[in-house]
Each structure stands twice: as C-alpha cells, then as structure tokens.
Amino acid sequence: MKFKRVKSKIFHYDFLEKNHKAELTTQQIVGLIVLIVSFAIILILIFRLNLGETTNKEICHNSVMLKAKSKNLAGELDCRTDYVCISGGGKCMGFNPTATIEVDKDNKTQIMKAIADEMSGCWWMFGEGKVDYGGTLDKYQQMLLWDDDYHCAICSMVKFSDDIKVEKITYSEFYDYLLKTKKDKTQTYLTYLYDAPNIDYVKAKITNTKLDVVKGEISTKDKYVIVTGMKLGYYINPYFVKSDEITNQTDCRVFDITSA
Numbered sequence: 001m002k003f004k005r006v007k008s009k010i011f012h013y014d015f016l017e018k019n020h021k022a023e024l025t026t027q028q029i030v031g032l033i034v035l036i037v038s039f040a041i042i043l044i045l046i047f048r049l050n051l052g053e054t055t056n057k058e059i060c061h062n063s064v065m066l067k068a069k070s071k072n073l074a075g076e077l078d079c080r081t082d083y084v085c086i087s088g089g090g091k092c093m094g095f096n097p098t099a100t101i102e103v104d105k106d107n108k109t110q111i112m113k114a115i116a117d118e119m120s121g122c123w124w125m126f127g128e129g130k131v132d133y134g135g136t137l138d139k140y141q142q143m144l145l146w147d148d149d150y151h152c153a154i155c156s157m158v159k160f161s162d163d164i165k166v167e168k169i170t171y172s173e174f175y176d177y178l179l180k181t182k183k184d185k186t187q188t189y190l191t192y193l194y195d196a197p198n199i200d201y202v203k204a205k206i207t208n209t210k211l212d213v214v215k216g217e218i219s220t221k222d223k224y225v226i227v228t229g230m231k232l233g234y235y236i237n238p239y240f241v242k243s244d245e246i247t248n249q250t251d252c253r254v255f256d257i258t259s260a
Contacts, residue, residue: 056080056082056098057082057121057124057125059078059079060077060078060079060080060125060126060258061124061125061126061127063077063078063079064077064079064125064126064127064131064133065127065131067133068127068131068132068133077133077257077258079125079126079153079257079258079259080258080259080260081154081155081156081157081258081259081260082098082099082118082155082156082157083095083096083097083098083099083156083157083159084097084098084099084100084101084118084156084157084158084159085097085099085100085101085158085159085160085161086100086101086103086111086114086115086158086159086160086161086164087100087101087102087103087160087161087163087164088102088103088104088105088106088161088163088164088165089102089105089161089163090161090162090163091161091162092159092160092161092162093161093162095159095223097159101114101117101118103164105161105163105164105165105166106165106166107166108166108169108173109177111160111164111166111169111220112169112173112174112177113177113181115158115174115218115226115240116177116178116181116183116189116193118155118156118158118226118240119189119193119226119238119239119240120183120189120192120193120238121155121156122153122155122156122226122227122228122238123192123193123228123237123238125153125155126153126155126228126230126257128192129195129235129237132230132233133230133257149231149253149254150229150230150231150234150236150251150252150253150254151229151230151231151254151255151256151257152227152228152229152236152246152250152252152253152254152255152257153227153228153229153255153257153258154225154226154227154246154255154258155225155226155227155228155238155258156225156226157223157224157225157243158223158224158225158226158240159223159224160220160221164220166220167219167220167221168217168218168219168220169217169218169220170215170216170217170218171211171212171213171214171215171216171217171218172213172214172215174218174240175190175199175202175213176199177189178190178193179198179199190202193237193238194237199213199214205237206239206250209248209249209250209251210245210248210249211239211241211249211250218240222242222243223242223243224240224241224242224243225240225241225242225243225246226238226239226240227239227241227246227250227252229250229251229252229257236250236251236252
C-alpha cells in the first residue's frame with residue numbers, strides 16, 4: 001500500500017510538471033506573437049511618417065535652435081543642402097536628387113506649390129527669422145567673428161525634369177500665388193515667408209538687388225537654389241533664384257552655413 005501511494009504521488013507530480021511546462025510554452029508563443037505584431041505596427045508607422053525625407057531638415061533645425069540657445073557653445077551647425085527634383089514623372093538629367101517631388105507636368109499651380117513648400121521648409125529650418133543662429137552673446141561679439149557680409153545657407157538646389165511642359169513661370173505669377181494661397185489655416189505663404197501683406201512689401205525688401213519680382217521669370221530649363229541668410233541679427237528671407245545669379249539677385253555673399 002505504501003508503495004502504491006508513493007507511485008501515485010510520483011505520477012501526480014510528473015503530471016503537474018508536464019502541465020507547467022506546457023503553460024510556459026503557451027506564454028512564450030503569445031509573447032512572440034505580440035512582439036511580431038508590435039514590430040509590424042512600428043514599421044508601418046515609420047513608412048507612413050516617411051522619416052527619411054525629413055531627417056536632414058530636422059537635424060538642421062535642431063542644430064540651429066541649439067546654437068541659438070547655447071550662445072555659440074554648441075559648435076557648428078549641422079545643415080546640408082537638399083537636391084530636389086521637381087518631376088512630371090521623368091528624371092532630372094545630370095542631377096542626383098536627395099528628394100523628388102512629383103507634380104502634374106502640365107500643372108503650373110502644382111509646380112509653384114512645390115517651390116513654395118521648399119522655401120517654407122528652408123525658413124523653418126533656420127528659425128523663421130526669430131533666432132540668432134550666429135550664436136554669439138551680442139552684436140559686438142558677432143562683429144568680431146563675422147565680417148560685414150550676410151552669411152547664407154543654400155537650403156535646396158532645385159532642378160526640373162525634362163518632361164515638365166510648363167516652360168516658364170513669371171515671378172509676378174509666383175508671388176501672386178504666394179499672396180493668395182494659404183500655407184495653413186492661419187496664414188498665406190507670403191505672410192509666412194516675408195511677414196508681408198502685399199508684394200510691394202517684398203519689393204521694398206530687395207531694392208538693392210537685381211531680383212525682379214514683377215518682370216522676372218522662372219524657367220524650368222534652368223537650375224535654381226533656395227537661399228536664406230543673416231548678419232548681426234538681420235535676416236534674408238527665402239528666395240528662389242537661378243543658381244548662377246545668387247549674388248546678383250540677393251544680398252548673399254558668403255556661403256558657409258550649409259554643406260553640400
């Protein structure tokens with residue numbers, strides 16, 4: 001009888017141990033499923049946010065803000081020029097883009113929006129004219145480090161694909177678009193980029209340059225840049241100009257804020 005009791009206990013413990021192992025295995029399987037599902041959700045979110053295209057702008061913006069707050073203790077800015085292809089479906093020949101903006105090749109409005117958004121991205125990167133990314137304690141100290149020229153950033157180099165059918169956009173058309181088109185619910189592109197109620201205000205800001213916002217024109221056959229800059233607390237608002245006419249059409253003289 002004693003032997004039978006011992007045998008019964010052994011059988012009972014063996015059964016419980018096997019059951020316990022089975023329960024652990026089930027928990028492990030459930031845990032793996034949860035991990036796999038979570039990983040899949042994270043991947044979907046990353047692709048939807050399209051973080052790759054905004055990384056350079058975010059890095060630059062963060063370095064600008066840090067430089068401004070640290071009063072020149074944060075080191076150099078980490079800002080790079082973007083190479084943007086505005087494409088009607090084709091490629092920008094002789095150009096290696098870091099970003100491609102797809103537009104309807106016959107749609108002038110879409111092309112102007114693409115340019116306006118790139119200009120807005122540039123202005124945001126460098127603090128919207130509200131922060132001193134020279135990073136010095138005061139204007140006197142800034143004068144010791146910088147000369148009397150504006151120091152400028154080439155935010156974007158822009159080229160159009162060969163299949164774009166719109167050959168020309170006058171600056172008058174473009175600035176009228178900026179004036180009348182909402183960037184967001186609270187302001188137009190012109191208000192955001194120039195804090196300007198009308199185009200005459202923009203014209204007054206560039207009286208000492210050759211940029212003609214009335215008679216000038218944008219050719220989709222040429223290469224353009226989006227520039228901004230500052231000196232001693234004064235700012236150059238973003239402009240879209242031919243890459244070989246920056247110094248004629250803006251106040252930019254020294255290009256040492258962005259790297260290629």
